[in-house]
Amino acid sequence: MTELILQKLKEKFPEAVVGFEQQYDFPIFIIDKNHIKEVLTELKIDEELNFHFLTTMCGIHYPDNPQESEFCMMYQLHNMPKNIRIRLKTFMPKSDLHVPTVTDLWKTANWMERQEYDFFGFIFEGHPNLTRILNMDEMNYHPLRKEYPLEDLRRDDKDDKMFGR
């Protein structure tokens, strides 16, 4: 099935798939950000692929990555009748966190996207109501980015070497 997806996507959008890896039971397709919406739409409407269910989506911040791939958006799709799950990732720089919304494909994406906006500051273009969802509206930062550590920065007794991140 993985080969079929790769082949189909490569046929339709030759520049979209920029990478592929297998992590445990999940195939991960790394998609160019400019094509992510087309790819997701194709995966959903293609009758053979039929990835009709958006299981979850989340943002990831890789501060150590090169600048152009510092932030990542992850989508997890599920084809229930055939029971195939895939994961899609798209990378982007910190300066351009604009991602096309998928609320028109899956209604469930509404709150998931609001959550990722809240946590990371991704701007979902075309989202009907892109406001904070879990944190308060007055908050002026995006707490799940790695530059906001959990521990009080002034404390020096909690050394990273001894107590982890």
Next chain:
Amino acid sequence: MKQVEDIEEKHYTTLNLGPTHPATHGIFQNVLTMDGETIVDSVQTVGYIHRAFEKLGERRPYNQINVLTDRLNYCSAPINNMGWFMTVEKLIGAEIPKRAQYLRVIIMELSRIADHIICDTVIGVDSGALSGFLHLYQSREKIYDIFESICGARLTTNIGRIGGLERDFSESTWGHLNLFLKEFPVKLKEFQKLLDRNRIFMDRIIGVGSISAEDALSYGFTGPNLRAAGVDYDVRVMNPYSSYEDFEFDIPVGTAGDTFDRYTVRIEEMWQSLRIIEQAIAKLPDGAFHADLPYFYLPPKVDVYSKMEALIYHFKVIMGETELPVGEVYHAVEGGNGELGYYIISDGGRTPFRFHIRRPGFIYYQAYPHMIKGSMLSDAIITMSSMNVIAGELDA
């Protein structure tokens, strides 16, 4: 004449339902736009008990995250715990002994029953039938007695460890469990006699808060709520974990996706859970109740005091000095009200690099305005209780 003009210029009433309303069972705010008794629109506010679990998880060693998972869906905390352990076990590639898997299945199915008891009895309460609630809640107390005898806690259980369980079932646990299995079917039958074909109850909930299968899938429904809408999706069958493939059980499916279907699907799931527990007890193999994972599983206290090696492992587990493989893993379990998935990215450090939870309650609660549009206020209350939205899971 004046009255006719007034009607054309329609005025709606804004009604705040919540955040602390006795009928919402938790902190949920819904700002309703009402046309008389009918709901025209509603806007939800969530996040009242947001505790930033995803951020907290990034600083905690893997064995300390399970106390966070307790507080997701606190009505069925053991399922959340087991889901987390299985995710980590998948990451480190651990083999769990059959006995531990079966014992986990027993615990998970018990907590599924406890979860469904809450939902089904509360549907009764919200339609005015308090006696069923008081009656069946005794059985939930019995389940909590079982949990207490396994792990010492009742609500936020923190049951089990990475690699298995912290201890085998004791004599007392088996006593409680056998008593429960003898008593509960009788109680549940009584409860069903009270409500199932009760004309008042049926008139009250049939056709209330219905959702089509297509909409339910689009809104990301999983679990009993999706099955009530007619889609036979169950993680226990689709992606069996913890030896669920060894057991024979049915998946109840509804047709209309209304409150009555959600109620009946949950009732039938309780019977199926009982079936699974009975099979698990009958087939329960001998063997260890935990895997041999010295880097994750605390050694017995006696050995810590007397053996060098055990002391080192004890120190390493407590301090989180464990080496983990680099990779990312997603594992889903069938939680009390849907697919509960954990997604962790490990960079080899002592804590996850990214910790994300697919919380079924958060995902399907956004369909609530769609489900109550055009219905009465009292129907909105009963729809919410039948969806079984738990504040802890919603806000994480």
